[in-house]
Amino acid sequence: xxxIPGRRVIMALFLVFLLLPIYWxxxxxxxTNAEIVSTMTLWPHAPTLQHYKRIFTDxxxxxxxxxxxxxxxxNTIISISVALPAAYAFSRYRFLGDKHLFFWLLSNRMAxxxxxxxxxxxxxSAIGLFDTPWAVALAHCIFNVxxxxxxxxxxxxxxxxxxxxxxxxxxxxxxxxxxxxxxxLIASGIGVAAFFCFMFSWVELLLARTLTxxxxxxxxAIMTRTVSAAGMDWGLLAAAGVLTIIPGALVIWFVRNYIxxxxxxxxx
Amino acid sequence: MDKTVNQKAWFLVAPVFxxxxxxAVLPLMTVVNYSMQDTFGNNQFFWNGVGWFKELLDPSxxxxxxxxxxxxxxxxxxxxxxxxxxxxxxxVALSMPRxxxxxxxxxxILALPLLIPWNxxxxxxxxxxxxxxxxxxxxxxxxxxxxxxxxxxxxxxxTVIVMDVWHWTSLVALLCYAGLKSIPEAYYQAAQIDGxxxxxxxxxxxxxxxxxxxxxxxxxxxMDSFMIYTEPFVVTGGGPGNSTTFVSIELxxxxxxxxDLGKAxxxxxxxxxxxxxxxxxxxxxxxxxxxxxxxxxxxxxAVDFKASAGLKPVxxxxxxxxxx
Numbered sequence: 001x002x003x004i005p006g007r008r009v010i011m012a013l014f015l016v017f018l019l020l021p022i023y024w025x026x027x028x029x030x031x032t033n034a035e036i037v038s039t040m041t042l043w044p045h046a047p048t049l050q051h052y053k054r055i056f057t058d059x060x061x062x063x064x065x066x067x068x069x070x071x072x073x074x075n076t077i078i079s080i081s082v083a084l085p086a087a088y089a090f091s092r093y094r095f096l097g098d099k100h101l102f103f104w105l106l107s108n109r110m111a112x113x114x115x116x117x118x119x120x121x122x123x124x125s126a127i128g129l130f131d132t133p134w135a136v137a138l139a140h141c142i143f144n145v146x147x148x149x150x151x152x153x154x155x156x157x158x159x160x161x162x163x164x165x166x167x168x169x170x171x172x173x174x175x176x177x178x179x180x181x182x183x184x185l186i187a188s189g190i191g192v193a194a195f196f197c198f199m200f201s202w203v204e205l206l207l208a209r210t211l212t213x214x215x216x217x218x219x220x221a222i223m224t225r226t227v228s229a230a231g232m233d234w235g236l237l238a239a240a241g242v243l244t245i246i247p248g249a250l251v252i253w254f255v256r257n258y259i260x261x262x263x264x265x266x267x268x
Numbered sequence: 269m270d271k272t273v274n275q276k277a278w279f280l281v282a283p284v285f286x287x288x289x290x291x292a293v294l295p296l297m298t299v300v301n302y303s304m305q306d307t308f309g310n311n312q313f314f315w316n317g318v319g320w321f322k323e324l325l326d327p328s329x330x331x332x333x334x335x336x337x338x339x340x341x342x343x344x345x346x347x348x349x350x351x352x353x354x355x356x357x358x359x360v361a362l363s364m365p366r367x368x369x370x371x372x373x374x375x376x377i378l379a380l381p382l383l384i385p386w387n388x389x390x391x392x393x394x395x396x397x398x399x400x401x402x403x404x405x406x407x408x409x410x411x412x413x414x415x416x417x418x419x420x421x422x423x424x425x426x427t428v429i430v431m432d433v434w435h436w437t438s439l440v441a442l443l444c445y446a447g448l449k450s451i452p453e454a455y456y457q458a459a460q461i462d463g464x465x466x467x468x469x470x471x472x473x474x475x476x477x478x479x480x481x482x483x484x485x486x487x488x489x490x491m492d493s494f495m496i497y498t499e500p501f502v503v504t505g506g507g508p509g510n511s512t513t514f515v516s517i518e519l520x521x522x523x524x525x526x527x528d529l530g531k532a533x534x535x536x537x538x539x540x541x542x543x544x545x546x547x548x549x550x551x552x553x554x555x556x557x558x559x560x561x562x563x564x565x566x567x568x569x570a571v572d573f574k575a576s577a578g579l580k581p582v583x584x585x586x587x588x589x590x591x592x
Contacts, residue, residue: 112494
């Protein structure tokens with residue numbers, strides 16, 4: 001690939017621009033509140049782990065991370081397992097209403113979460129799922145399932161049809177072909193789709209906050225508690241923020257080689 | 269490659285249909301139901317027909333004024349961030365290192381802002397921009413610029429826009445990078461032999477190859493910025509005054525703040541309709557581009573083969589590694 005002149009400088013500047021606010025958050029999480037409020041220091045002069053210690057020892061704090069991860073993982077599993085057969089169907093067959101169905105799915109990916117907040121609240125209260133991880137996991141399906149279908153359809157289309165035909169000639173039944181042959185072939189695509197489901201479920205707050213109250217509050221909602229009568233607990237807020245970045249960073253590290261094609265939704 | 273007609277495929281699609289219908293159709297029916305009614309509390313509802321819709325589209329009423337103002341702000345916001353993020357994303361994609369460990373490092377750092385929960389993105393910028401404890405606010409004030417996003421409209425706008433650029437330019441850059449990577453090296457060699465200038469290479473080779481991904485980027489960014497809620501809500505709370513109140517913020521205020529179900533539902537439907545129309549344009553343009561690509565591919569099959577092979581580079585590289 002041919003690049004432009006001065007590319008190293010541009011890239012370096014952009015990366016600094018991306019990292020500077022994150023650095024500031026990390027920096028603050030290691031400072032005492034007294035240091036944050038009183039002086040402007042570029043690095044913590046009296047580094048402290050007190051904020052992290054508090055999060056890891058206080059159950060009302062660390063349970064938030066567990067709650068969030070719980071519905072994110074549930075949602076990823078549901079999304080991928082229902083999207084896989086559908087992606088195969090969209091990629092290989094024409095059937096009544098296929099194009100309309102695909103468009104309808106896609107339009108749900110674009111629907112603003114704010115529109116659904118209140119009706120979801122009513123719906124999940126009525127069926128007794130309110131304040132469980134299932135409610136959030138199912139609610140997040142509205143944008144993750146269409147996305148998973150879309151990405152996986154691209155990857156399934158990359159598998160030559162001859163492979164299906166050969167497998168069926170060899171006497172494979174459909175479920176066996178699906179699990180033994182197709183799934184391993186598009187494993188990287190499944191990884192990319194799972195990454196996207198994880199990402200969009202992890203970063204969403206509005207629905208997650210609306211559908212939970214006490215038992216399963218996500219970490220994002222708990223973070224708003226740092227405002228108290230004594231003012232903002234900035235250090236604690238920063239530490240909680242840093243800890244929400246870590247799962248995402250870990251996930252990126254594992255899929256870094258697939259990021260580029262994944263972001264093009266398998267369609268470049 | 270023609271697809272075979274097979275109605276049994278519906279069995280494969282049924283799970284998706286059920287899951288999405290459960291989360292989309294049922295709530296949407298509730299919204300339609302509310303939008304036609306008025307309530308004075310106590311769960312007593314009255315038929316209101318299209319009253320709310322009339323009010324919503326009439327700028328002289330309170331509801332209509334608020335809706336149209338937030339819609340205008342939101343459109344302006346979307347246009348500004350597109351005008352910044354798309355060119356910047358292209359430049360960043362062109363600046364990606366060619367090989368080595370730096371590629372992976374750059375990709376990971378680029379993707380990092382995308383995986384930060386949206387309210388934390390808001391928190392990061394809230395802290396970063398504060399004149400008393402934030403680096404940005406402190407430095408700007410120290411060099412003599414009076415910057416305070418809590419009390420000044422323009423500062424609040426600039427903060428929200430810079431935050432969105434910080435948050436989402438990477439998406440555009442990564443999409444463009446994926447597009448650039450699919451260009452076969454032979455194209456560049458041909459250009460070099462012809463003595464093409466840097467600009468000619470960009471204009472004639474790279475830009476056309478990025479068309480499709482740029483389309484995805486522009487439309488994804490438009491949709492997502494059009495329904496932005498969490499980040500500006502955390503940073504500015506929609507203020508100062510109403511200056512950064514976007515449509516979603518207005519909607520949540522009406523629905524969950526005032527519990528004005530009828531008005532909120534009517535707003536939701538109109539909002540959804542706008543998104544649906546844009547989405548339809550997106551889908552049509554995408555499928556047309558796909559059809560065009562197919563025609564193009566048939567006329568030059570070798571190129572298309574290479575482009576699609578770029579998706580799964582591992583098997584192509586393996587024999588080479590074995591030799592080495």
